[in-house]
Amino acid sequence: MGFFSKDIKTLDDLFVHTLRDIYYAEKQIEKSLPKMIDKATDPQLKAGLEKHLGQTKGHIERVE
Numbered sequence: 344m345g346f347f348s349k350d351i352k353t354l355d356d357l358f359v360h361t362l363r364d365i366y367y368a369e370k371q372i373e374k375s376l377p378k379m380i381d382k383a384t385d386p387q388l389k390a391g392l393e394k395h396l397g398q399t400k401g402h403i404e405r406v407e
Contacts, residue, residue: 362406365402366406366407369399369403369406370403372395373396373399373400373403376395376396376399377396379392380392380393380396
């Protein structure tokens with residue numbers, strides 16, 4: 344087939360692989376947002392980033 348890596352043979356494998364990618368992305372966002380919050384000067388932007396950080400932490404908890 345060539346589309347998937349050799350580690351992905353079933354839909355379950357694809358699901359786990361995708362979930363790992365999503366988890367990695369959420370962890371990177373969780374790591375980056377506090378730096379953005381610290382540098383934000385606009386109160387609305389800061390509040391939006393803080394809200395997003397809370398949502399991101401919730402996503403991580405659900406995946407774990």
